[in-house]
Amino acid sequence: MTKxxxxxxxxxxxxxxxxxxxxxxxxxxxxPGFDDITEGGLPAVGVTAIxxxxxxxxxxxxxxxxxxxxxxxxxxxxxxxFEEPTDQIRQNFxxxxxxxxxxxxxxIYLLGARxxxxxxxxxxxxxxxxxxxxxALITESGARNVAFxxxxxxxxxxxxxxxxxxxxxRLGEWVRASGVAALVTVKSFGPSERDARRADILQYLSDCxxxxxxxxxxxxxxxxxxxxxxxxxxxxxxxxxxxIGKSGIEVVGFSNTRLGHPAFSDRVSSGVPRLDxxxxxxxxxxxxxxxxxxxxxxxxxxxxxxxxxxxxxxQRALLVSFDESSSQIISNMTSIGLNLGAHVESGLLLMESxxxxxxxxxxxxxxxxxxxxxxxxxxxVIDPLSALLKIKLPFAEQVYERILDEAKSAGITVxxxxxxxxxxxxxxxxxxxxxTVADTWLHVSYVPKQGERNRALTIIKSRGTAHSNxxxxxxxxxxxxxIVDVYTAEGEVLMGSARHQKQASDRREHLQGExxxxxxxxxxxxxxxxxxxxLQKAKQDLEWKEREVALLGLDEKTVRDFARTDAxxxxxxxxxND
Amino acid sequence: xxxxxxxxxxxxxxxLKLYIARSTPNSVRAEQNLYAALDTFRDxxxxxxxxIVDVFTSGKRAVRDNVIxxxxxxxxxxxxxxxxxxxxxxxxxxxxxxxx
Numbered sequence: 240m241t242k243x244x245x246x247x248x249x250x251x252x253x254x255x256x257x258x259x260x261x262x263x264x265x266x267x268x269x270x271p272g273f274d275d276i277t278e279g280g281l282p283a284v285g286v287t288a289i290x291x292x293x294x295x296x297x298x299x300x301x302x303x304x305x306x307x308x309x310x311x312x313x314x315x316x317x318x319x320x321f322e323e324p325t326d327q328i329r330q331n332f333x334x335x336x337x338x339x340x341x342x343x344x345x346x347i348y349l350l351g352a353r354x355x356x357x358x359x360x361x362x363x364x365x366x367x368x369x370x371x372x373x374x375a376l377i378t379e380s381g382a383r384n385v386a387f388x389x390x391x392x393x394x395x396x397x398x399x400x401x402x403x404x405x406x407x408x409r410l411g412e413w414v415r416a417s418g419v420a421a422l423v424t425v426k427s428f429g430p431s432e433r434d435a436r437r438a439d440i441l442q443y444l445s446d447c448x449x450x451x452x453x454x455x456x457x458x459x460x461x462x463x464x465x466x467x468x469x470x471x472x473x474x475x476x477x478x479x480x481x482x483i484g485k486s487g488i489e490v491v492g493f494s495n496t497r498l499g500h501p502a503f504s505d506r507v508s509s510g511v512p513r514l515d516x517x518x519x520x521x522x523x524x525x526x527x528x529x530x531x532x533x534x535x536x537x538x539x540x541x542x543x544x545x546x547x548x549x550x551x552x553x554q555r556a557l558l559v560s561f562d563e564s565s566s567q568i569i570s571n572m573t574s575i576g577l578n579l580g581a582h583v584e585s586g587l588l589l590m591e592s593x594x595x596x597x598x599x600x601x602x603x604x605x606x607x608x609x610x611x612x613x614x615x616x617x618x619x620v621i622d623p624l625s626a627l628l629k630i631k632l633p634f635a636e637q638v639y640e641r642i643l644d645e646a647k648s649a650g651i652t653v654x655x656x657x658x659x660x661x662x663x664x665x666x667x668x669x670x671x672x673x674x675t676v677a678d679t680w681l682h683v684s685y686v687p688k689q690g691e692r693n694r695a696l697t698i699i700k701s702r703g704t705a706h707s708n709x710x711x712x713x714x715x716x717x718x719x720x721x722i723v724d725v726y727t728a729e730g731e732v733l734m735g736s737a738r739h740q741k742q743a744s745d746r747r748e749h750l751q752g753e754x755x756x757x758x759x760x761x762x763x764x765x766x767x768x769x770x771x772x773x774l775q776k777a778k779q780d781l782e783w784k785e786r787e788v789a790l791l792g793l794d795e796k797t798v799r800d801f802a803r804t805d806a807x808x809x810x811x812x813x814x815x816n817d
Numbered sequence: 818x819x820x821x822x823x824x825x826x827x828x829x830x831x832x833l834k835l836y837i838a839r840s841t842p843n844s845v846r847a848e849q850n851l852y853a854a855l856d857t858f859r860d861x862x863x864x865x866x867x868x869i870v871d872v873f874t875s876g877k878r879a880v881r882d883n884v885i886x887x888x889x890x891x892x893x894x895x896x897x898x899x900x901x902x903x904x905x906x907x908x909x910x911x912x913x914x915x916x917x
Contacts (some may be wrong), residue, residue: 352885355900361890361910362847362903367838368872368879368887375876393885 263446263471266314266384266420269307270300272490276475277466281422282446285470286414289424290441291451295462296483297424299335300451301386302328302347303487304422306337308384309346315382317348317373322389325349335487345380352393360396366406370413377417385414386422391437400433404440411444427452446470452478461599461634464490480601480634491601491634491641501525501650507618510544513722517698519705522679526702527643527653529624529676532683536694537715538656539563541681542620543572543579544720545654549618550582557616558590559607561626565590576719589614600627600638607642611649619646624655643676678702683713686734693735696722712738829917832893833867836884843904847888850905854915863917890914 264283267274274280281287281304291297305316320328328349332339339347352369373385390410394403414421425441427450428434442448448468454461463478481490506520509528515521522528522545530538539560546556558579560568568590569580582588591610593603611619621642627635646653655677680699685692694713698706712734714721725734733741835851837844848869855865872879872887882891892899892914905911 350880351883354885354902355883357899359899359901359910359914360903360907361901361914362850362906363843364886364888364903365838365841365843366886367841367844368836368889369885371838371872371876371887372879372884373876374873376880379877 265472266308267311268304269311270303270488270490272479272481272492273464273488275492276464276479276490277447277469278473281420282470282472283420284415284418285446286411286421286423286444287447287449288441288445289422289449289451290427290438290467291424292427292453295451295453296464296481296488297451298322298328298388299332299483300449300464300488301388301422301424302332303335303337305347305384305386306339306342309342310337314384315346315348315380316384316386317350317376317380317382318386318388319350319352319369319373319390320388321352321392324353325351336485337487348376348380348382350376354393354396363399363402364397365402366393366409366413370409373413374417377419382419384420384422385417386424388424389426390423391425400436403437407440407444442468447472450478451481461601463634480599480638482599482602482605484602484605489605491604491638501648503650507652508545508548509541510546510548511541511720511722513711514696514720517706517709517711517722518679518701522652522654523703524652525647525650526678527647527655527676528679528681529655529657530681530683531657533685534658536683536685537713537720538658538683539568539622540572540575540577540715540720541683542622542654542656543568543577546588546618546620547572547577547579547582550585550587553587554618555614555616556582556588556618556620557610557614558588558620558622559610560590560592560622561594561603562623564592574717575715576717589616600635603627604638604642604645608645611646611651617651619651619653621653621655623658625657640676679704691735691737693737695725695734828862828864829894830864830866831915833865834870834882834891834893835867836870836872836879836882836887836889836891838887839871839873841887844888846904846906847890850908850911851890854905854908854911857912858915861917865915 265277265279265281266283267280268277289297289300302318305318308314309316318328323331329339350372376382377385387410390407394406397403397406410421410423423441423445425437428438445468447466447470450465450467452463452465454463462481462483464481465478466474466476475492479490479492481488483489503524503526505524506515506518506522507524508521509515509518530541532538542558546558549556558565558568563571565583569583572579579588579590583590589610591606593606598606607621624639624642627638643653643655677700679701682697682699684695684697686695694715696711696713698708710725711722712725714723725738833851835847837847851867855867858865870878872884884891886902888902888904890901890905890911892901899914901910901914
């Protein structure tokens with residue numbers, strides 16, 4: 240039986256862009272993210288090889304594609320299980336939310352293809368029997384998609400490389416003749432020469448090869464998917480992380496990071512009035528703020544203040560914590576006068592604690608995206624975002640950017656904290672990729688001096704904002720986070736009790752200065768007064784002397800006048816007597 | 818060859834179903850090997866009830882009988898079911914399967 244691959248039903252399945260040199264018919268897998276990296280899904284006719292390590296998600300991928308094809312396009316499928324018994328497969332996959340229980344066996348036929356355990360091998364065999372059965376099945380049901388899960392298990396029983404190759408080619412021929420889309424899963428190839436030849440054959444007969452890989456670190460398991468070959472189609476060739484969750488596989492692609500985020504110019508409060516002033520009004524709506532700092536520098540408090548201010552205005556907010564439980568954060572914040580609990584009760588604030596160690600970064604991404612979709616927050620705090628980097632898995636950095644990108648495109652104002660391990664020496668950052676994504680970067684550091692650690696807040700950068708370049712002191716009190724100007728004296732920045740002490744001693748010095756100034760003035764005044772009084776006395780003396788002089792003058796005149804008068808009188812007297 | 822009714826008790830009946838893929842080399846060989854083997858049992862008091870099933874014409878039946886590869890020979894006797902796959906060129910295995 241054959242089907243015309245260019246028939247109408249095939250065309251209806253093709254959703255791929257038109258720009259390829261050889262346009263090929265594709266079928267959407269419906270697996271989130273995967274159809275993006277393959278520019279429209281898998282070949283609608285032909286063999287897609289799915290190569291991967293055990294547990295990397297090959298079987299899930301194949302079955303999910305069949306289920307989606309049926310649910311979205313009503314295309315029936317056949318799942319040929321070489322590895323596991325069919326009832327076990329059915330049971331495993333009912334744990335996903337695909338509604339597999341409601342899909343009848345006619346729609347997705349699970350065909351058990353394990354040889355009975357007690358089978359005796361009595362010579363050379365081939366796959367003709369199976370393929371004939373399949374032909375009968377798809378002729379009857381009209382199935383378009385066939386998955387061969389673990390065909391290498393059966394072919395390995397041939398114990399003969401040439402025969403194995405022959406059967407693979409037989410399978411490929413059957414697929415082409417039948418006009419179906421075949422998904423063939425096989426285990427990863429080892430370094431042996433035989434495996435290399437196996438890989439060659441698979442490459443040759445497949446139109447598309449998808450590689451799955453799992454990588455294990457001390458704390459988490461991460462899976463990636465990679466398109467290794469795609470005849471007649473463009474594709475993203477880089478390994479891309481994938482997540483297996485309740486809904487099956489989700490591919491977390493990074494290539495389609497958008498730059499066209501909604502732009503805002505209005506400000507939202509940071510929850511700390513003085514900080515708002517320093518940032519010319521607060522954080523820009525839809526921007527991302529990074530708060531970096533050593534442990535205990537109250538990064539979380541800044542985040543909580545921000546959300547608390549938003550919720551107080553009736554806006555929706557989300558707090559994702561990687562370090563502490565929600566109840567722990569609530570009780571900690573109560574001590575600085577922030578009542579997050581009330582906002583949680585009112586439904587405005589959603590607090591979610593994700594323990595960072597047990598999941599891969601991409602799993603966190605998917606989880607956070609779900610939370611955003613469900614709660615629809617305008618404000619988001621991730622505390623600390625650096626927890627993702629700590630897992631030391633590939634893609635942590637991309638996941639970082641992807642989370643922020645996702646939030647930005649939804650117009651969410653984000654604040655994320657980042658833990659910096661290097662506390663001393665005033666080192667101000669190494670996580671350069673975060674800082675480029677962040678629009679505003681606040682750094683909180685401890686300034687140790689004279690038996691004290693004081694918190695210093697610096698605005699390292701703030702895009703599109705005139706901002707203070709001053710280091711400020713951050714104080715936590717029962718009234719929340721408060722920011723005060725530091726005390727600068729003699730080229731030194733002082734905080735805490737040092738600031739206090741210096742301020743007091745300066746005040747004392749100032750006072751002493753004032754006093755001595757007063758004293759000098761008094762003494763001067765006194766001298767002036769003395770001199771004035773001296774001057775006064777001299778003037779008076781002068782007057783007296785002058786009077787005296789005047790008097791003296793009068794006497795002489797009187798005497799002279801008297802003498803003249805006397806002489807005259809005498810003359811007169813003499814004359815009278817002569 | 819003894820007659821079935823020679824009086825040496827009720828002969829054992831062995832039910833044989835050979836699933837083949839039309840005229841593929843493996844299937845042709847399997848059919849030949851099976852008949853050659855049966856021939857060696859001609860003096861035994863066994864009745865071999867042989868049915869050749871071509872999966873190309875009876876595909877649905879192969880699915881039902883859980884036949885994955887061709888050739889497959891299913892041997893049933895006394896409620897016991899055994900499967901041997903391949904072109905039956907390994908005669909020791911085949912004889913062990915058919916022997917009473």
